[in-house]
Amino acid sequence: MRLPTTPVTSLWRDLRDEVRHNYPAGRVVLAVDGVDGAGKTTFADGLAEAFSEAGSAVYRASIDGFHRPRSERYARGRDSAEGFYRDSYDYATFRRVLLDPFREGAQTGASTGFQLSAFDVTRDAPVEAAWVTAPRDAVLIVDGIFLNRPELRGLWNWALWLEVPYAVSFARMALRDGSDPDPDAPANARYRGGQELYRREARPSAAATAIVENSDLAHPVRIFGDYC
Numbered sequence: 001m002r003l004p005t006t007p008v009t010s011l012w013r014d015l016r017d018e019v020r021h022n023y024p025a026g027r028v029v030l031a032v033d034g035v036d037g038a039g040k041t042t043f044a045d046g047l048a049e050a051f052s053e054a055g056s057a058v059y060r061a062s063i064d065g066f067h068r069p070r071s072e073r074y075a076r077g078r079d080s081a082e083g084f085y086r087d088s089y090d091y092a093t094f095r096r097v098l099l100d101p102f103r104e105g106a107q108t109g110a111s112t113g114f115q116l117s118a119f120d121v122t123r124d125a126p127v128e129a130a131w132v133t134a135p136r137d138a139v140l141i142v143d144g145i146f147l148n149r150p151e152l153r154g155l156w157n158w159a160l161w162l163e164v165p166y167a168v169s170f171a172r173m174a175l176r177d178g179s180d181p182d183p184d185a186p187a188n189a190r191y192r193g194g195q196e197l198y199r200r201e202a203r204p205s206a207a208a209t210a211i212v213e214n215s216d217l218a219h220p221v222r223i224f225g226d227y228c
């Protein structure tokens with residue numbers, strides 16, 4: 001399907017062309033990172049459509065499909081920002097069932113299967129996702145928080161950081177989820193504090209390959225250097 005031409009789709013196409021210039025063939029893995037509510041899912045879905053219209057086989061996953069069980073996520077306390085940053089996700093499973101077999105498929109003639117999710121955070125239970133195979137030149141786009149942390153950086157061919165102020169991201173989540181729009185609300189402390197810890201420790205905008213300011217959803221803007 002051909003996307004319309006708008007400032008948003010033009011940016012998706014520019015980013016796609018940049019990735020394809022650097023990785024014209026073989027398996028490619030992209031990360032779309034940003035704070036909760038930055039627009040990661042929406043942006044990653046759009047980027048996937050841009051790859052798709054250019055003929056690539058594209059697979060989508062979210063780190064949200066690899067949560068750890070509540071008992072582990074809350075081990076440091078229900079409101080712990082440190083727990084949010086350090087204990088939210090099962091990166092070993094993420095690598096074992098998705099990243100590693102997806103990459104291996106470039107060598108095995110696409111016979112290696114991978115799973116796009118492993119855990120349902122709402123049910124707090126593992127999911128038995130289908131094993132999927134893909135053509136040799138497939139693209140995988142993963143969205144989610146904390147993807148530019150040091151333990152994950154080496155996994156991506158290309159990583160995006162979506163820059164959005166907390167006032168905007170919490171307002172979006174309030175509209176979407178009915179949560180408190182105030183970034184300073186006690187109910188948001190775990191999430192905001194976890195993001196601040198991440199930004200301090202991991203400097204995600206500096207680690208990313210590209211940065212997009214995504215406050216105006218109709219006009220995302222590519223930015224460069226040490227803007228953040």
Ligand SMILES: Nc1ncnc2c1ncn2[C@@H]1O[C@H](COP(=O)(O)OP(=O)(O)OP(=O)(O)O)[C@@H](O)[C@H]1O
Pocket residue numbers: 034035036037038039040041042043143145172173175176217218
């Ligand atoms: N380009 C867009 N145009 C209109 N609305 C958008 C756009 N991008 C995101 N939104 C809206 O903003 C909200 C947050 O977007 P999205 O779910 O993509 O963010 P996210 O970063 O993936 O969030 P989370 O980390 O909480 O999963 C959603 O309600 C979504 O519908």
Ligand SMILES: Cc1cn([C@H]2C[C@H](O)[C@@H](COP(=O)(O)O)O2)c(=O)[nH]c1=O
Pocket residue numbers: 036064073084088121179187188190191
């Ligand atoms: C309630 C709430 C949740 N989230 C997101 C953050 C996590 O990825 C999941 C699970 O959160 P938990 O606190 O580890 O159970 O949901 C969020 O961003 N904002 C919220 O208010």
